[in-house]
Amino acid sequence: MKTIKVSLKENSYNILIGQKILPRLGSVVKTFKIGDDAIIISNPNIARRYGKIVIRSFHQAGITSKLFLVPEGEQSKSAEVAFTLISAIATYAALKKPFIVALGGGVIGDLAGFVAAVYRRGIPYIQVPTSFLAQIDSAIGGKVGIDLPEGKNLVGAFYQPKLVYSDIDCLASLPVRQLRNGLAEAIKYGIIADKNLFAFIEKNHQLLLNGDRAKLLELVERCCRIKTNVVQADEKETKGIRSILNFGHTFGHAIEAASYYRTYQHGEAIALGMRMAADLSFKLKRLSLQEKKRIQDLISLVGLPQEMQDLKTAQILKAMRHDKKFSAGKNKFVLVNRIGKVQLVSGIPLGLIQDAIRSNSKS
Ligand SMILES: NC(=O)c1ccc[n+]([C@@H]2O[C@H](COP(=O)([O-])OP(=O)(O)OC[C@H]3O[C@@H](n4cnc5c(N)ncnc54)[C@H](O)[C@@H]3O)[C@@H](O)[C@H]2O)c1
Numbered sequence: 517m518k519t520i521k522v523s524l525k526e527n528s529y530n531i532l533i534g535q536k537i538l539p540r541l542g543s544v545v546k547t548f549k550i551g552d553d554a555i556i557i558s559n560p561n562i563a564r565r566y567g568k569i570v571i572r573s574f575h576q577a578g579i580t581s582k583l584f585l586v587p588e589g590e591q592s593k594s595a596e597v598a599f600t601l602i603s604a605i606a607t608y609a610a611l612k613k614p615f616i617v618a619l620g621g622g623v624i625g626d627l628a629g630f631v632a633a634v635y636r637r638g639i640p641y642i643q644v645p646t647s648f649l650a651q652i653d654s655a656i657g658g659k660v661g662i663d664l665p666e667g668k669n670l671v672g673a674f675y676q677p678k679l680v681y682s683d684i685d686c687l688a689s690l691p692v693r694q695l696r697n698g699l700a701e702a703i704k705y706g707i708i709a710d711k712n713l714f715a716f717i718e719k720n721h722q723l724l725l726n727g728d729r730a731k732l733l734e735l736v737e738r739c740c741r742i743k744t745n746v747v748q749a750d751e752k753e754t755k756g757i758r759s760i761l762n763f764g765h766t767f768g769h770a771i772e773a774a775s776y777y778r779t780y781q782h783g784e785a786i787a788l789g790m791r792m793a794a795d796l797s798f799k800l801k802r803l804s805l806q807e808k809k810r811i812q813d814l815i816s817l818v819g820l821p822q823e824m825q826d827l828k829t830a831q832i833l834k835a836m837r838h839d840k841k842f843s844a845g846k847n848k849f850v851l852v853n854r855i856g857k858v859q860l861v862s863g864i865p866l867g868l869i870q871d872a873i874r875s876n877s878k879s
């Protein structure tokens with residue numbers, strides 16, 4: 517089992533990564549003394565595969581547990597689902613000392629973390645991420661929350677878990693589209709912080725897509741280290757450092773919003789966004805043509821979208837103006853100087869932004 521320590525001013529915790537470690541979850545958690553009753557939050561698809569293993573592991577460790585299911589999909593990151601869940605937990609756990617276990621992808625992690633943050637003004641929780649994206653991204657960093665009809669992730673908190681526990685074997689049942697979705701974020705980590713990681717994905721993309729456990733384990737560990745370093749340097753996103761994680765996301769979020777979150781998975785939209793951000797960096801003479809090509813080629817190699825379909829440049833620009841990360845209407849982009857090195861730049865001419873979108877669109 518690999519251990520990565522997330523060192524924060526308060527509330528430091530470990531990320532444990534390994535193979536076939538899910539059956540040992542209960543005994544590991546027992547040593548943390550965070551409660552007597554595990555409230556496991558999951559969805560039917562994930563619980564069907566991994567629920568029993570997790571429940572048994574708590575039982576064997578002498579911890580009672582109860583499974584609470586929410587429907588699969590982003591629609592569960594809603595106030596309605598969150599408060600229905602909180603009421604059910606309040607009824608069940610009235611006289612107990614509960615802690616929460618988020619068993620699932622990023623949707624479950626964000627929702628369960630949010631519930632943990634607000635129920636009784638905060639109870640302990642652990643992340644047991646089962647999707648690739650959740651293992652390398654959403655389970656780390658303490659951002660928890662739900663969506664509003666007005667926008668995604670508009671209600672939430674920074675609330676750190678007591679432990680992140682990632683079993684690579686869970687990825688075996690993950691659909692390949694979801695694996696690609698996470699690979700977009702892994703490529704992003706290479707671009708923002710580690711050219712060797714980028715080269716690792718270039719070299720091993722086929723093995724990774726085929727579900728090679730050793731390569732996936734290495735990739736999850738390397739990505740977790742990068743996200744951990746960024747989070748440690750800027751826990752609450754107040755120092756501008758954490759914003760490098762938004763590479764490709766200004767365009768990407770606008771693509772997701774303009775298509776009403778229907779056409780593209782998050783990673784697919786981010787892949788298009790990274791193509792556009794690489795183009796913009798090239799147009800601003802920051803990035804060489806060769807490195808721009810390497811970025812765009814890798815995105816194609818792993819099977820992420822090659823061009824944006826069915827959306828107009830004007831729709832993307834309009835959605836961008838509503839992005840909560842645009843401060844006072846001034847545009848801000850994370851641009852790449854070379855693979856492994858990025859920089860936050862603001863006040864970019866509209867014409868160049870339009871060109872970058874157009875160069876990566878079908879129409
Ligand atoms: N908190 C953060 O810092 C942060 C960062 C990035 C993304 N997010 C959030 O994460 C969410 C996206 O996460 P996601 O991509 O994991 O989506 P998801 O949670 O919807 O999971 C994707 C799909 O894969 C299924 N799945 C998960 N694990 C599986 C497994 N082992 N086997 C089979 N199927 C499995 C899920 O049921 C779901 O259908 C979004 O809501 C996004 O806002 C949060």
Ligand SMILES: [Zn+2]
Pocket residue numbers: 701765782786
């Ligand atoms: Zn993302």
